[in-house]
Amino acid sequence: MVAPVMPWLTDSTEHLDALLGALADAGASGVTILPLHLRGPVKPLFLGWLARYRPALVPRYEELYGSRAYAPDAYGRWLRDRVAPLLERHGFGDRSGHRAGRTAPEREGAYPVGSMPAATPDVAAPAMAQPTLF
Template sequence: MEWDALSLLEAGEDRPLIERRSVLRDGFYEVQAKTMIERVPPAAGIAQQWSVSPYRGCAHACLGCGARAGHRRLGLDAGRDFDTRIVVKANAAQRLRRELARWDGSPLAVGLSGDCYQQAEQTYRQMPGVIAALRDAAVPFTVYTKSPLVLRDASLLAAAGARVAISIAFVDERIRRAVEPGAPSAQARLELVAALTEAGVACRVLMAPVLPLLSDATDQLSATVRRIAASGAAGVEAIVLRLPPATRRWYLSWLQQAHPALAGRYEELYDKAGLPASGYEQRILGQIAQLCRPYGLSFGPPAPPAPAGPRAAQLALV
């Protein structure tokens, strides 16, 4: 592709930080990453403590995405900018190989700061190099995605022994259009689970985020688990919606417009850190676990492999 003649941004100090440190190419901000392996916030609710993300921001535009705060650190907003101004770590695979050379073997999550198979991946094809680096270092990893583009790399993932977690929080298409407007339908993702399983990729479903008062009714949870079981998934992990500050503002702004009667109840349910009330969370997770049993679906994250040495120090962002 040709470089945009105006792609070298000569921004003044009043411009967003990312525009002073990037090259703009076909609408994406290209940067040279200083680090690839980053700590996962404990509040994220997933099993891995460390993550790798070739992209920041996500065109799926999920209102409840907990990664939105990362855009604030780049001088962008955590709302519309997160959905439309995608940051590409152009040196992702090369930088990752250098860090893995001194990594302790702890499991990694891939794709938390932005879906690693979103539209940007069609242009940049970062993931084959990332998968190869993780495979060569013999580091266990789980890819988190909603995108059918992951099927392109199914053989690479299977050969690397990777796990894939497909996010399917609910099967109500009306809710999906409202809170995940850029993401594939639940049906498309269920078909993706079946296709990955058939291709020999270990595939689980991340039933997340469960939305309080919107997708947490017993019949909604039951319908979602039933269809997940029919897809052939190996198991289910579930996370109730988290609302860290940057996400909270964006999500509650939408909620106030779409469901104003629920806004006050959310304020009561969530603490200042954005975590749901423990009693509510445990009740929902218990319901989902019980719904999984008749189908023989395992519930919760699979047992992690044992780590293998000293951990590297965390490096600088972006």
């Protein structure tokens, strides 16, 4: 999952292309891309951060999000159109972001070393008497 994609911060073709390339190299079998949403108390916190570190973007975010928590549909369509050729370039195929014929590896050895939890032997739980209320 690629989320959140932040307008004017992480939605450039260059940024998304590099990210999708890294995901493909890491063996991702599919990608879902979601724009930033600013629900509840997150919105004023994020806008405060934006005002401090990227003040020129505050009016653009206020215009884009207004009183909404989610980016408008037009931005979502724009982002999907931007990402479509990048998904294709990196082998994710159709617009859903899934590689044709690719599934997650079944064998533990197919995953990078250290990415799987350590195996634990099957150990039976100790026998306990069922507690009673009375």
